[in-house]
Amino acid sequence: MEISFAEQLLVALNSVLLGLGLGAFYDLIRIVRVLLGVSYVNKFNLRLKNIRLPLIKNPLNSDRKKKKIAEGIMIFITDIVYFFVATLVMTIYTYHINFGIVRWYIFAGAIAGVLLYYVTLGKLVISISECIAFFTKVAFLYLVYFISRPFSFLYVKIKPCFLKIKLLKIKDKKSENKILKYRAELYKIGK
16 A cells, blocks of 8 residues: 555654654653652752752752662653553554554654654753742641641650659659659750
């Protein structure tokens, strides 16, 4: 079965659009990764890392060595899922549009579409998603800080009272070490 040049060109242009869609799908996967803690190195992310926040630590300046293995496994699994879906979509597209005949321009068009998306919108989308994830984490940390602050203040004020009660309960002479320990804690607190 012969396909005319115009039909081949139309199939190639449609495969570029398919490549753009596959690029957008990969960005959805990258956004999920960013929300789960994977950070991509770009100029925008480096600016977010240098922000000094009052009262809390910057969430991007955490210990990266512990997260590397988990991030690597998550990236590996999501890439496998992406390539499985992309292969399935390309197979269905080739079967539906070109009657199952595999042509090089279908794959070239899809690769061109993915690269076009990555160079244009991909960098912008990932920067915006990192910004949203950063400010969400910061808002959550401030919420936790301001909710827990009264309880920690209350704990600091109540702790000496409990230590004094423990001192009153100790009456026998064998417990002199405990008395000295509780008095030392009271002395550290300043009461």
